[in-house]
């Protein structure tokens with residue numbers, strides 16, 4: 001079996017209900033963090049990790065994602081006519097080579113596990129990465145590239161990007177039952193999807209980064225509906241642990257949950273503060289807003305005291 005990880009699956013078929021009405025006719029993955037859509041950030045991270053083929057599992061109302069990875073002829077010819085070279089480059093120069101972006105329709109949003117299973121014929125018999133675009137990681141080095149290095153030391157395993165979470169948040173994540181803890185790396189004896197805090201086996205939670213073995217497809221086929229009535233990827237990885245070890249990797253970097261509003265706003269601020277020129281403007285506006293908030297508090301307190 002080819003051990004090199006050349007392909008990534010981007011499951012982008014979810015409904016994005018937490019962002020309604022923004023996601024009524026626009027995919028959640030096209031929401032911008034500063035000036036790039038979430039899926040573009042994920043694409044760049046995959047490229048930096050040496051990925052060659054990009055498999056998007058889309059759904060209804062997701063055509064904007066296909067279009068983002070294609071030419072925009074009208075815009076490009078107009079920009080060309082008026083000599084806007086820099087802007088033209090933004091629309092074009094990063095695009096994957098023809099044939100390297102593959103789009104599959106999930107048809108029904110039956111869960112993350114089902115979305116990954118839809119990629120089985122295109123992935124074939126080789127290890128592959130899965131990236132959830134709504135988990136954005138800002139770190140010293142791209143998260144998937146870090147995972148590739150760890151995978152090279154543990155070929156043949158299922159490797160999951162993990163992070164410690166507060167126990168009360170366990171109902172939102174796949175949680176590892178830890179057999180051995182080596183610090184950056186942990187070996188899981190099992191995994192549980194969205195457990196209640198009282199039964200969560202640990203506080204080590206899966207974030208949206210995976211390197212998986214192709215055997216997962218057989219397990220996904222056998223995995224029935226789990227938490228939330230969806231086919232869960234975590235359940236299939238758990239079933240597989242008897243034959244394929246599952247490791248969690250505590251990656252370096254700050255992860256933003258862009259699938260929910262506060263995390264998305266936080267990510268926008270954090271990314272903006274990394275862009276020279278924009279940083280100063282954003283800091284100035286933030287300081288002014290915080291001052292105004294403090295001042296509003298003072299006025300309220302004074303009004304209360306005056307009663």
Ligand code: UTP
Nearest residue numbers: 011012013014015016017018109110111112115
């Ligand atoms: P989420 O749990 O974030 O669900 O899915 P969602 O539908 O996108 O958003 P909410 O909860 O309704 O707001 C995690 C990832 O799995 C993908 C999503 O697109 C997201 O990247 N997914 C989920 C699919 O591709 N297909 C599905 O059937 C479900």
